Amino acid sequence: MRAGFIAGEVWSGLRRNLSMALSVILVTMVSMFLLGLGLLAQRQADTMKGYWYDRIQVSIYLCTDNSLQPNCQGQAATEAQEQSIRTQLEALPEVKAVFQESEEQAFERFKEQFRNSPITGNVQLGDIPQSFRVQLSDPTKYAVVTSQFERAPGVASVQDQEKVLKRFFQIINWITGFSVFLAGLMVICATLLMATTIRQAAFIRRREIGIMRLVGASNWTIRMPFILEMLVVATLGVALAVGMLWVGLRLIFNAGFNQVVLNKALIGAGDVWALTPWLFGGVIFIAVLTSVVTLRRYLRV
Amino acid sequence: MIRFDNVTKVYPRSTRPALSDVNVNVERGEFVFVVGPSGSGKSTLLRLALREERATSGTVLVAGQDLGSLSARKVPRFRREIGAVFQDFRLLPGKTVDQNVAFALQVIGKPSSAIRQLVPETLEMVGLEGKGKRLPHQLSGGEQQRVAIARAIVNKPQILLCDEPTGNLDPKISLDIVHLLDRVNRTGTTVVMATHDADTVNQLRRRVVQLDEGRIVRDEQHGTYLAPVVPEESPVEDPEAVEDAEVAEEIGDLDPERFGGEDR
Numbered sequence: 001m002r003a004g005f006i007a008g009e010v011w012s013g014l015r016r017n018l019s020m021a022l023s024v025i026l027v028t029m030v031s032m033f034l035l036g037l038g039l040l041a042q043r044q045a046d047t048m049k050g051y052w053y054d055r056i057q058v059s060i061y062l063c064t065d066n067s068l069q070p071n072c073q074g075q076a077a078t079e080a081q082e083q084s085i086r087t088q089l090e091a092l093p094e095v096k097a098v099f100q101e102s103e104e105q106a107f108e109r110f111k112e113q114f115r116n117s118p119i120t121g122n123v124q125l126g127d128i129p130q131s132f133r134v135q136l137s138d139p140t141k142y143a144v145v146t147s148q149f150e151r152a153p154g155v156a157s158v159q160d161q162e163k164v165l166k167r168f169f170q171i172i173n174w175i176t177g178f179s180v181f182l183a184g185l186m187v188i189c190a191t192l193l194m195a196t197t198i199r200q201a202a203f204i205r206r207r208e209i210g211i212m213r214l215v216g217a218s219n220w221t222i223r224m225p226f227i228l229e230m231l232v233v234a235t236l237g238v239a240l241a242v243g244m245l246w247v248g249l250r251l252i253f254n255a256g257f258n259q260v261v262l263n264k265a266l267i268g269a270g271d272v273w274a275l276t277p278w279l280f281g282g283v284i285f286i287a288v289l290t291s292v293v294t295l296r297r298y299l300r301v
Numbered sequence: 302m303i304r305f306d307n308v309t310k311v312y313p314r315s316t317r318p319a320l321s322d323v324n325v326n327v328e329r330g331e332f333v334f335v336v337g338p339s340g341s342g343k344s345t346l347l348r349l350a351l352r353e354e355r356a357t358s359g360t361v362l363v364a365g366q367d368l369g370s371l372s373a374r375k376v377p378r379f380r381r382e383i384g385a386v387f388q389d390f391r392l393l394p395g396k397t398v399d400q401n402v403a404f405a406l407q408v409i410g411k412p413s414s415a416i417r418q419l420v421p422e423t424l425e426m427v428g429l430e431g432k433g434k435r436l437p438h439q440l441s442g443g444e445q446q447r448v449a450i451a452r453a454i455v456n457k458p459q460i461l462l463c464d465e466p467t468g469n470l471d472p473k474i475s476l477d478i479v480h481l482l483d484r485v486n487r488t489g490t491t492v493v494m495a496t497h498d499a500d501t502v503n504q505l506r507r508r509v510v511q512l513d514e515g516r517i518v519r520d521e522q523h524g525t526y527l528a529p530v531v532p533e534e535s536p537v538e539d540p541e542a543v544e545d546a547e548v549a550e551e552i553g554d555l556d557p558e559r560f561g562g563e564d565r
Contacts, residue, residue: 005407207393208404214351214391215456216380217408300373 009225010232013201020197021233027193028237029244031186032279036245038179039275044267045172058145060085060132061156064103067129069156081154088152089134094144096137103130114266129156190283191290194234198226198294209298219299226295230287238283246272302460302491303327303350308359310345310515318357319345321515327493329459332486334502335495336526337512343495346512347462350493351385352376364459381409384453384461384490388468390445392437398424398448399433405452423455427481443474447481454485461485463494467501475501483507502526 014021062082063072082100089098101109106128134145142160150158202209212222249272304327310320320342327333335343348354349361352368361368364382371379392401399420406416424433427447437445446466453461463482467475479494479501486492496502502509502525509524510517 002407002410207391211391211393211404211452212408213377214380214385215405215409215452216377216383218377219374221408221410 006221006224006228010228013205013225013229014232016204017197017201020193020200021229024190024193024197024230024233025237025240027186027190028234028283029240031183031190032238032241032283033244034179034186035183035282036241036272036275036279037248038176038183039278040245040249040267040271041172041176041179043271043274045169045176047267047271048168058134058136058142059159060089060134060145060149061129061159062131063154063156064126064129067156071151072154072156077154081152085132085149085152085154088148089132089145092144092148094136094141095134097135099133099135101131101133103128106130187286190234190237191286194230194287194290195294198230198291201226201229202295202298206298213299222299223292223295227288227291230291231284234283234287235280238279242272242276242279245275302329302331302364303493304360304362305346305349306360306362308349308356308361310342310349310354311357318515320349320356320512322359323512323515323517325510325517325520327491329491330486330489332483332492332505332507333494334505334507334509334524334526335493335512336497336502336509337518338497340514341512342515343497343512344464345515347385347464347493347495350460350462351383352379377409381456382459384450384456384458386446386449386453386461386463386466388465390437390442390449390469392445392448392452394437396436397433398429398435398437398440398451401437401448402452402455405455409456411456419455423451426454426484427451441474442470443477446470446478450478450481450485454490458490460491460493463492463496465496465498466494467496467498472498472500476504479505497526499526 062077062085063069063075065074065076067074067076086098086100089095103126107123107125110123110128136142136145146158146160149155209222246269249267250269253266303325305323305325308320308323309318311318323342323346325346335346337343345354349356349368350363352361352363352371356369364379366375366379368379393404396404402420402423403416406419411419421430421433424430427450429444429447429451432440432444437448440448446469450461450466461482466482467478470478475498482492482494483505506523506525508522509519509526511519511524511526
């Protein structure tokens, strides 16, 4: 009975204040969408960093039979060349660690990295050459490795991943920063709007509140309809935001980007689900806190 | 049941105390009229007993609770022991009579089985059987006040506080309401009614406590209400209080027939 009664109060409250409820839903949706966007961008960056950053600063790709680089002269690197490169690398004081990646390993890694992308079907074993992945004790010293091995026999090319990734991560950081900043502003808007909505709802229901206090309703009974109302609208807002993030990621990001940008690990729907509890939790916290703080004035006995 | 010991109440931003050094003791089951002109402190007395206000000094004991030391958290539970009725009825216009009365039980978490039993029972007691489905605006003023009384007593409080319950009603209806309160009193509920309606007081001949400028000037069993003689030159410091009193007097002078519209 009590639950039914409170549900009835919540429903009538929402109906009486429909336009405000709608505006809270929309503002919550936009703020959480922006926040989600920022966090997803950060997760995208982390996904790539996690893969690339710690392991490789410089990749030395060895020649294959199909290598087009002039240094290879159309021949795969020999065992002896491989051995000599390894020895030289290990002798360099700037080098912290050397991993050799075979063609099979490179192919497996590629498949794992692009698990969300249809592109994996087009790549075959042998398309990615075997390589030495060199970790430097100081990533800025990549020039030493580059200059020493660029013309070495059996080396197709030397790539410094960090240089490329750095720029990319910087852009992602900008996107993150900007969207989190906007999200912050929107969260402030949402909070203020919630407070205004509650104040208005409390004003509309001041007779009810007065009578509740008179007959000895507990403060939580008086607060509950307001808090639940805010929870309903805020939760709807977050749900819409999560839906938009999911649709955006699946239909635009994953579907479009995977074809275009090949050598980056991409986030998927799982990352949206990972964010979801935090977005819901945050909004629920804000809604309850705002309700309780705003209603204090009406509950003073 | 209600005891005021040396109670003084000074409202903030006011120099004149609304009540000064009031001592009064109401026993369980008593019916007490609190009379006096507007601004004499009747409402303040009731507000203190309801713990809507706190005494500036002195002790207020109601239903076994010392309201001076009663924490805010315990106020709701305390108020469940007290019913209150006001001049302006304070009904919820969007709810039916049934719902208005049931509301008082719902918000304190009474089970619906109890509500289904108590609401019709109480409506019958106040003489509104068969009117449960009406909305407040479909009722006369007297009927609306009966709904308010039903709501106040539906939880069977020990005390019923009435602040000018007949202030908006014409004399005949007022008398009906006071007789209803008398019936409530006879079921064991302590009733305190503030009024400046001489007729109703004189009709019932119950205990009368008369206030004037915040002081008890008379307290007699089976008393009457003698129209207060306010000396013209009496110095009243608060200009607002003077204005209120004047307005109240003006309204009091008006022919009740002119308020007929209120009482369909």
